[in-house]
Amino acid sequence: MSATPLRRILVVPTILAAVVLSACTADTGTGFHASRISADQPSPSAAPSASASGTPSTPLSPTVAPAYKSLAWYVAQAPTFPPAPPPQPVPLPTDGSAPFWHRLPTEQKVAFITIDDGGLARPSAVPDFIREAHIPVTMFLNSPAATEYTDYFRQIEAAGGVVENHTINHNSLKGRSYSYQKHEICGSADKLESLFGKRSTLFRPPFGERDSTTTKAAHDCGMKAVFHWTETVHEGKVRYQTPEKVVRPGDVLLMHFRPALMDDLLAALKAIHRAGLTPALLEDYVT
Numbered sequence: 632m633s634a635t636p637l638r639r640i641l642v643v644p645t646i647l648a649a650v651v652l653s654a655c656t657a658d659t660g661t662g663f664h665a666s667r668i669s670a671d672q673p674s675p676s677a678a679p680s681a682s683a684s685g686t687p688s689t690p691l692s693p694t695v696a697p698a699y700k701s702l703a704w705y706v707a708q709a710p711t712f713p714p715a716p717p718p719q720p721v722p723l724p725t726d727g728s729a730p731f732w733h734r735l736p737t738e739q740k741v742a743f744i745t746i747d748d749g750g751l752a753r754p755s756a757v758p759d760f761i762r763e764a765h766i767p768v769t770m771f772l773n774s775p776a777a778t779e780y781t782d783y784f785r786q787i788e789a790a791g792g793v794v795e796n797h798t799i800n801h802n803s804l805k806g807r808s809y810s811y812q813k814h815e816i817c818g819s820a821d822k823l824e825s826l827f828g829k830r831s832t833l834f835r836p837p838f839g840e841r842d843s844t845t846t847k848a849a850h851d852c853g854m855k856a857v858f859h860w861t862e863t864v865h866e867g868k869v870r871y872q873t874p875e876k877v878v879r880p881g882d883v884l885l886m887h888f889r890p891a892l893m894d895d896l897l898a899a900l901k902a903i904h905r906a907g908l909t910p911a912l913l914e915d916y917v918t
């Protein structure tokens with residue numbers, strides 16, 4: 632008689648341990664991208680410590696596949712990346728103009744995701760996707776959109792995204808006067824600073840169209856660099872600007888706040904992963 636309760640006592644912790652382990656496995660497989668990154672390295676303690684810290688995990692059962700195109704599905708589809716290399720900031724010119732770059736001039740194995748505009752559409756799951764999959768993003772916002780939907784962009788900012796400058800009125804700047812361009816660039820920077828408490832340091836001209844007045848005005852408004860892009864992403868498809876059709880180190884991928892942004896983010900992550908690169912935050916490399 633006395634042996635049976637003792638055996639039960641011994642068995643219960645074993646079962647509990649098995650449940651905890653399977654829960655951790657579920658985390659690493661579906662909902663906790665940081666663990667998935669860690670799991671690539673020989674670090675057996677990474678997953679259990681993530682669970683023990685009380686990090687909320689996905690409510691889904693580990694045996695049920697997430698619904699197609701649900702947040703959990705997108706997170707599960709996101710590739711696993713090695714850590715981004717320690718940033719080696721690119722030197723900036725001192726000639727009174729901001730540099731204009733299609734891609735960041737670096738050979739470090741990183742690429743950059745940028746999201747433009749903000750007025751057209753703001754899919755509700757995007758802030759959660761960015762936070763849960765740890766996607767580094769730079770948002771080039773028009774200041775009226777940032778004003779109207781500040782809370783949405785603050786959510787992305789809280790998930791690690793950075794707000795940058797894309798003018799007030801989204802008109803082409805090329806050929807316009809210095810005073811017009813300066814008003815569009817400085818005015819937007821001032822407004823974004825009042826909304827988010829931090830001045831933007833990067834600028835993207837609408838349609839990528841600029842002239843030498845643009846880079847001078849951007850510099851005079853405190854912008855460190857003016858960015859074009861090397862790939863565009865729309866409705867889940869990456870369009871390359873070069874015949875090699877591969878993301879190269881320093882490349883800048885452009886997408887927009889449009890209805891298919893979840894698919895665009897996922898497509899960008901997959902393309903960066905296929906190239907053997909890691910998505911990184913542009914601001915870390917331009918200082």
Ligand SMILES: [Zn+2]
Pocket residue numbers: 747748797801837838
């Ligand atoms: Zn735009």
